[in-house]
Amino acid sequence: MYISITKQHLNETFSQSCSDFVAYLQKENEGKQPELQEHFFGRRHDRIDPEKVIKEIDGNTAKLKKREPKFFSITINPSKRELKHINNDPKLLKQYVREVMKDYAASFYRDRPVSVNNIKYYAKVEYERTFKGFDKEVKENQPYRAKIVKLEHDLRKVERGELTTDVKSIKKKIARLNKNIPHRINGEVVAQGMKKPGLQTHVHIIVSRKDISNRYSLSPGSKYRESETVLNGKIVKRGFNRDRFYAAAEKRFDTLFKYNRNYVESYSAHKAFVKDPKKYFAHLLGLPVNERSAAFKILGTAGVQVPRLNIPTNKVEVALKAIKQFKKTVDVAKSSSTIGL
Incomplete structure (x- = not known):
């Protein structure tokens, strides 16, 4: 499971409204019959119109500054394993989202519990x-x-008499390069913008910065973690x-x-890998x-080249020489979102 939290982009190319993001999330509905389209859903309701989503999120921004x-x-x-486990069932994913948003609310540190x-x-x-450019x-x-x-460009120059x-x-060089190009899907060369194969189901959630009463700010992007500060002479949790x-x-x-x-x-x-790769690798080799x-x-399925080591778990230190290469391959897999680490 890989979960990311991203704040609204507010540079000059982005709108103050959530309308651009909502429109982006409608891309898979283009050209589909209404009964085949995927709709927005909320805490209690399914089939929510995108216009309502925009109205509700844009209308819930009291006292927020322009650059906030x-x-x-x-x-x-x-992950594909997790999707396969639930048979890629969107109803179960929606059920999960509604439950996990309870955990999202409970993760705020406030004077009053957030529900x-x-x-x-x-x-x-x-x-x-x-596929993205960084894959x-x-x-x-x-x-x-x-x-x-470049070679095709040279061919055109030859045809025009310029070369x-x-x-x-x-x-022959073009044919050799085409033959040796490393990644294809069903014979087609993998390029940016091509659809990825296999189960790719995921969920996007738009969360208002303000609570449902439009009075309190609930920012998951806060750099403060379970801290306290003085505001208007009072100690407040944030x-x-x-x-x-x-x-x-x-x-x-x-x-x-x-x-x-x-x-x-x-x-x-994931935490062990980031903080102490040796500990992560040692634990991995110590598993049953x-x-x-x-x-x-x-x-391996995620594209990580696992070192081929066959050693007793009581000699874990011997395997640590492989960590540098192992960490590099895991980092590559993480950066392309192929592994939920």
């Missing part, structure tokens, strides 16, 4: 993802594509605990759907044989 975000975007990205009833949010399920497949294909484009060279040689939210969201999925989570899929593993085998399979 008016809403936040939460993206919930279940999901205080949160104004709208969510939408999407089923497709496209490993696109980055590794790019040098080949660049060379092919004198061996046409057959150029064509902050949002992201660690608590991410861990609770993971536990919510496991409990709700009876999911047996492997160590490498867990938020605790069956669980360790499953962990390596999960990592």
Whole structure:
């Protein structure tokens, strides 16, 4: 499970309204019959019109300054294993979102407990993802594509008489590059904008910065975590605990759907990997044989080149020499959102 929280973009190219973001989330409905379209949903209602989403979020911004975000975007990205476990059922995902937003509310640190009833949010399920420029497949294909484009440009120069060279040689080079380009899907070269294969279902949630009464600010982007400050002569609590939210969201999925989570899929593993890769790798090698085998399979499926090591767990230190390369491959997989670490 990979969850991200992003504040509203407020530079000159973005609107103060959430209308652009709502329009972006409508992209998968284009060209579909109304009965086949995916609708926004909220805490209690399904089939919410996008116009209502815009009206409700834009109208809930009292006393916020122009340069302050008016809403936040939460993206919930279940792994392919998690999606397969729930049969990629959008009804179950909606059920999960409604439950996990209770954990979101509980992660605020305030003088009064924050309930999901205080949160104004709208969510939408999407089923497709496209390759981005930072994806490993696109980055590794790019040098080949660049060379092919240059050679094709040279061919056109030859046809116009601007360049004198061996046409057959150029064509052979192009054919060789096309043959050796590393990443294809169904014979088509992977490029930016191409749809990703397999289960790609995820959820976007638009959350108002202000609570449902339009009186109090609830910012998950606060740099303060469970801290206190003096405001108008009074000590007030503030902050949002992201660690608590991410861990609770993971536990919510496991409990709700009876999911047996492997160590490498867990938020605790993610934290160990970031803070102490040696500890992460040592724990991984110390897992029971069956669980360790499953962990390596999960990592391999995610595109992580796991070091081929067959050593007793009491000699973990011997394996630590492989950590540098292992960490590099995991970082690549994380950056392309192929692994929920």
